[in-house]
Amino acid sequence: QITLKESGPTLVNPTQTLTLTCTFSGFSLTTSGVGVGWIRQPPGKALEWLALIYWDDVKRYSPALRSRLTISKDTSKSQVVLTLTNMDPVDAATYYCARRLGGNHYFDYWGQGTLVTVFS
Amino acid sequence: QSVLTQPPSVSAAPGQKVTISCSGTSSNLGNNYVSWYQQLPGTAPKLLIYESNKRPSGIPDRFSGSKSGTSATLGITGLQTGDEADYYCGTWDNNLSAGVFGGGTKLTVL
Numbered sequence: 001q002i003t004l005k006e007s008g009p010t011l012v013n014p015t016q017t018l019t020l021t022c023t024f025s026g027f028s029l030t031t032s033g034v035g036v037g038w039i040r041q042p043p044g045k046a047l048e049w050l051a052l053i054y055w056d057d058v059k060r061y062s063p064a065l066r067s068r069l070t071i072s073k074d075t076s077k078s079q080v081v082l083t084l085t086n087m088d089p090v091d092a093a094t095y096y097c098a099r100r101l102g103g104n105h106y107f108d109y110w111g112q113g114t115l116v117t118v119f120s
Numbered sequence: 121q122s123v124l125t126q127p128p129s130v131s132a133a134p135g136q137k138v139t140i141s142c143s144g145t146s147s148n149l150g151n152n153y154v155s156w157y158q159q160l161p162g163t164a165p166k167l168l169i170y171e172s173n174k175r176p177s178g179i180p181d182r183f184s185g186s187k188s189g190t191s192a193t194l195g196i197t198g199l200q201t202g203d204e205a206d207y208y209c210g211t212w213d214n215n216l217s218a219g220v221f222g223g224g225t226k227l228t229v230l
Contacts, residue, residue, distance in 0.1 A: 037219065039165075046122055047157075047165065047208050048217035095157050096164055105212035105219055106155035106170040113164050 002026035004032040004036075004097050004111035011117050012087050017118060022097030029055055029075050035100035036080040037107060040093040047082065048093075052100060053080055089118045123148060124209050124222035131228040136199050141227045142192040142209035148220055152212045154192040156185055159206045159224075168207075169194060201229050 008020035022036060029036060037052035051071040052059035052060045061069050070083045080097060094115045125143040132138040142154060153172045157165035167176050169185035172192065184195045192209055209222040 039221075040151075046224045047210075049210070049220040049221055052219065060218055063216055098165075104153045105169050106167060106178065106210065107152070107165075107172070108167050110164040110166070 002099065004055045004068060004099060004109060006095060006097050006111045006114040008095075008114060008116070010115060011119055012020065014088055014118060014120050016087050018082075018084040018091070018096055020082045020084075020088050020097075020114065020116075022082070024078050024080070024097075027099065029053075029073055029078070029080070031055055033102050036073070037098050037100055038080075038082045038090075039096045039098060039107070041096070041113075042090075042093040046092075050095075051082060087118050089120050092118045093117060122223035123213060123216075124211065126207075126209060126222035126225045127226065128223070128225045131230055132199055133230050134199050134201060134229035137195065137197045138199060138227065139196075140194040140207050140209075140227070142194070142222050144190050144192075144211065144220075146190060147215040148190075148211050148213040149187065149192055150190040154156060154185065154187050155210045156183075156192075156194045157208045157210065158203075159208065163204070165208060196227070199229050203227060204229050 002116040004024040028106045035054040038050040053071045073080045096113045098110040156169040158168045159165045173185045173188040182197045206224045208224050213220045
């Protein structure tokens with residue numbers, strides 16, 4: 001059974017750094033072709049692709065947020081960590097992690113999401 | 121502003137068919153497969169269609185996908201009230217070297 005779960009603070013202050021952890025089970029991020037990505041969704045708005053890390057440690061970022069995002073993995077803990085610096089109220093959203101499988105870009109399993117509020 | 125363009129909303133009666141379009145460019149849909157996601161109210165997105173026209177296990181054949189050039193279409197037949205949700209298309213953009221989503225389409229089953 002494949003599961004992913006996001007964890008991290010539910011409330012951050014403006015200018016702080018947000019650190020979110022995706023803990024997964026049922027697959028390995030050492031398997032060729034596997035990736036884990038982060039997607040966010042502001043309340044009432046569309047999905048926004050943020051970042052992706054592959055089994056071979058290749059990383060990809062949204063150009064709009066590249067300067068503020070960092071994605072990393074700890075395969076021994078089955079975790080992927082996303083940091084977003086200099087948080088702003090516009091960054092308030094539900095943040096999802098999801099598994100990407102294979103050479104064609106799609107997310108087949110998603111976490112339940114974690115809502116992050118930026119208090120101002 | 122989303123890279124892929126979807127209609128904000130569509131509606132149809134129970135039992136009817138509806139299609140949802142997704143438009144892109146040569147850097148994304150023109151050279152990559154499309155995937156579609158269903159997001160029921162208050163829940164995480166769920167994969168409906170991958171590689172443009174394939175359904176994951178457990179997705180009924182009422183849902184179908186197609187792609188031609190820089191456009192893609194999700195079709196839903198035999199509409200049920202439980203199909204009311206937001207639907208998103210997604211793909212990879214070769215110029216951005218990043219994934220992209222559409223703005224989402226809200227389906228109302230009247």
